[in-house]
Each structure stands twice: as C-alpha cells, then as structure tokens.
Amino acid sequence: MPNKKKIIATTSLAGCFGCHMSFLDIDERILDLIELVEFNKSPINDIKKFTKHCDIGIIEGGCCNDENVHVLKEFRKNCDILISLGECAIMGGLPALRNGIPLSECLEEAYLNGPTVKDANPRKIIPNDPDIPKILNKVYPCHEIVKIDYFLPGCPPRADLIWNALYALVVGNEMLIPYEVLKYD
Amino acid sequence: MAKKIVIEPVTRVEGHGKVTIQIDDNNNIIQSRLHIVEFRGFERFVLGRPYWEAPVLVQRLCGICPVSHHLAAAKAMDVIVGAGTGEGLTPVAEKMRRLMHYGQIFQSHSLHFFHLASPDLLFGYDALPEKRNVINIAIENKDLAVQAVLMRKFGQEVIARTAGKKIHGTGAIPGGINKNLSIKERDELLKGPNPFNADMMITWAKAAIDFFKSYYKKNKDFIDNFSKFPSNHLSLVRKDGALDLYHGVLRAVDENGKKILNDVDYQDYLEYIREEVRSWSYMKFPYLKQLGPDKGWYRVGPLARLNTVDFIPTPLAQKEFEEYKSITGKISNICLHTHWARLIETLHAAEMIRDLLNDPDLQSENLITKGTKAKRGIGLIEAPRGTLFHDYEINDNDQIIKCNLIVSTTNNNQPMNESVNFIAKSLINGKSNISESMLNAIEVGIRAYDPCLSCATHAFGEMPLEITLIDSKGNIIDKKSK
C-alpha cells in the first residue's frame, strides 16, 4: 500500500535511556519523522500494550530480568523488523559488567554492605517480593534471546546515525551510513 | 473481599516502575505501593576499577541526566586527587563544569515539562491515552512543539561544547576539565541566529512560566489539591543561602520551614543520612538519621529546593521566585507546585548560561588542579531531580574499593509513595469502577517528581502501570493494566 505510515514501537530494557535521548537529539527532524511514521507502544506516550502490528521495533538495553525477556519477546512477536539500538542492546553494555560477579554479591553490596544501609538494615532485607521481577543470573544481549535484524552501535548511537538508519528503513532506501557517524564508544 | 490494583507500566516517566493498590470489600484503600522493578548492581561492579573511570562509567546509570552523575563522580574524584572539596578548582574548570551542569538542568527541565508532563496539562489527565503525548502537541500546537524541541536542543548543545558529547561526555576529569570553551563555541551559543541563542532561551523560559501561571489561575483548585502532604525537604544551598545547583552545603527544613539540617558539610553526609531497605522495591528509602525512617524521610528536587533556599541569585528568576513565594507562603507541600518550581529553575539556568558564556574565564588555559591524594571522596550535586550523592573509597593501587550512590529519585521514594497513596485515596476510595483516567491520575502524581527510575535502581525503561485488586486474604480478584 503506498503512503501508508510505517508504525514504530520503542522500549528500554536494561538500558539507561540514553539511546532514547539520543533519538530525541534528532531535534527538529522529529517533526519530519512524525509525518512519516506513527508511534505505537513507547515510553514517550501512554500506549502500554501493543495496539497494532508494527513495522519497526527499536530496543534499547539488554535483558537483566525476566520482565525484560518477556517484553523483548512481545516486541519480536509484534514487529516485523527489530533493531538493537546501542551497546547495551547489542552486547549488554555497562550493566553486563556484573556478568563476572555472582548476583548475590551485587545484591549484598547494594542492600547489606553499603555505608548508608549496613547499620540500618538489621533484618538484612534484600528485595524479593513477588511484585517485583526476578533478576537474571547475568545480563543478556538481545540477539541471544530473539532474532535481531539490525544493530546500531554507539553509547549512545549518534542522533545522525539513528536518523539515517530509520529514514532509510521507513522510505525503503539503502542505508547509507557515512563512516563518521558510526562510533563504537 | 479485598482487591488489588496494579498499574503497569507507568509511562512518560523516565524509569521502570509499577504501582499496586490493595482495596477492601468496600473499595477502600488498604495499601498502595510504587515498586521499582529494576536492579543493576553498580555499587558492586565498579569495585576494582581505577578511580578515574568513575566519571565516565557511572553516568551510564542514566542517559537522561548523565551530566549530573558525571559531575558528582568528578567532584568526588577531586577530593581523591587533592583538588579540594568543591572550591579548589581553577576558575575555568569550575565554570566549565557549571556551564555543563546548567545546560543539563535546562535540557532536562525542558524535556520534562514539555515532552512528558505538559500533555496532562494541555489535554487533561482524563484525555484519551492516544492523545496524551508530545506527538499530539506537535500535531495540535506546532509552535509550542518547535519551541520545546529547540529548548532541549540548546541545553544539549551547551553540554556538547563543554563535555565533548551530548550524552555520556568526558569533559570533567579528576581535578578539573579537559577543555575550555573556544570563542567560536561561545559565540555559537551566545550569538546564534534567532531563535537559537541564550537570550531567546531566557525569553522562552519566561514564557513557559507565564504559560504555567495562566494555567494555574484557571485550575488553582486542581493544582493545589491534587496531591499534598507534609514532609521534610532537603537540598544543597550556597553558603549564603542562595540557590546553587552545582555546589553548596546540605540543608533540610521540616514541613513548616524550620531548619532541621543546618548547612552542614556534605563530606560528613554519613552522619546524617541512612537508607531503609523494603522487600517490595529495588529502590531504597533514604531518611535523616536523627529522625528515623518514619519521620525522617524528605523530598528533593525543584519543590524542595525552592523550600530550602533563601533566594535565587539571578534577577529574572528571583522575581519569579518572589511571586511564587507570595502565593505558596514560606513553604509548599503541594506536589504539582513542582512544575512551577521547575520552570523557575529553568529560567535561572538560562540566565546562568548566558552569564557564564559572557565570562572570559572560560577561555583560560589552566584546566587542572593537583594536590595530595586522599583515600575517600564524596561528591554531591543538585541534579535536575534533586540531590545526588556519590561516595567512593580507593586503595593504594588506585582501585575503587567502596562505592555508595544515593540518586535523586531514590531520595524521593517515600514522597512518591505518599503521592500515590494520597491520589489513590482521593480518587479511588469507595468507587467500584476503576477508570483509565484514575490510573493516569496516579501517574500524573508520580510524574510530578520527574522520577528518573533508571538511575534510581541504577536502571530505566517504561514504568508498568498495572492495578491488581486483592482481597483481604491476598487473593487476586481482578487485574487491570494499561
């Protein structure tokens, strides 16, 4: 169908939201973008569940808890194309620094040993309520959980890279990404 | 039979969270909770890293206000390299950092007000969910949307020229900064073609306050009664009591404005602050040690800051501050006044940016201070969302051996829970049907804190808004989510 707006969904899993912020750094081009696409589920609006099948799903962050895995699978089910945006989605990123450390040590450091908790948590509580998601043993990059179609590197990927890639996908052009906008930091 | 309501994910806030509300047979609220559902483990995995990595590592907690983490860590590292506790840097180093920080305040406050919160004000919190977002603002009020985009962009450009990069920059290093501001960079910000210059940003920030004030006139009842409860308030203030978002002493006041923490040195924060751990949230609950967990919790952020400071050291923002005070009185415990306070700070940030850009110190060459190494360094800063604490200890090999972070949103944990409870009680108590707009009202309450739940749990994402109805025996009767 010609002229049909492409539908985009975005989510942040175990990311810092910097990738979403970099997306917003396309600045005025965001006004052009909304002429071309329609947004479905995304943290910037109030659509909390998919209401339509989407053309493009943009994933920030890897998976650090069972809920991230669930959301990522939902995205795979509901989107034709999935993009891993940024280092965290691509390889776990900074949160994956914990992968070499037993999870229990991370929890103990945060809730039992920290200077402002060590004498203030006499019952040695570590959060574990059924209302909060379970933390995975390590942080997984998205492509280890579902198939990912495109990877945009950077921490965060530069706004120009996000724009070039999205624009190409939306209008169906070949992706022309100049060397200078590809940064692996 | 009691029921439990779960709101999941809470959207248009920067973070991962979920709300549960328990109600009894008569639909009265028994308990409400804002759960933070993410955990990162930062405090553990930075151990063993060299100390100079902290300013670039730890900011990856939060891409919304990375500059705050970058600078708080750098301030802690200043202490470690013997460059003093906030006053030992060279003028160019301190002013470059200040410029970076006020750029950050300006972009973050603009983002929050226009992109995330204003849809509720413009369209009403009971508007259709598909309408209640910034894209709809772009469709219905293009001029306002352009202004919102450019204000955020301006702040980001200030950051790019001081930190080297808009997000996760590298400008601040232990003991100083790694670049000054060239005349060309200065002029791009100071004298850019309209509207992209510091003067225009001041004009627009002022216009945003006027927009809020006229909204307030028409909706005073709603704003003043939507969510209010007494609390303590905490922030850094400059030694003379002025608003200073980069450096100062710690001050806290109680619900009536009485000082309960009297301008203390933040290197001693451990004497005053503790955190409670609760099983149902990954986010801890800080409180003032002297008052204990039940009475000692406090609010931070724009509302708290305008409660703790005596004045604002830039003229236009000071004028607005006086008008604000003439309406709120000595102290405000009203949650939605936060938006007003945030806009006054936005104006202050724009004035600071202009004044700093005009300061020739920014072109000096003397970027770094060196001194005698210390083993422990504590850095605090007023991030857009409130006081941010970084505390590090190192060993003889320059490795970090202890790290404690209390981020702004964590400080607001109990207040956000109080807001949820207040709004749930006033809107849901006794009602048998729960509507989407009631759920959004709860989110509006949370959103006023501009919670960056990403940093708070040392994470981000979308915030689940899911309401579960549970009976008195704990059985789930009904579950509604949006």
Ligand code: SF4
């Ligand atoms: S890749 Fe970088 S900017 Fe993106 S979520 Fe991860 S830490 Fe944040």
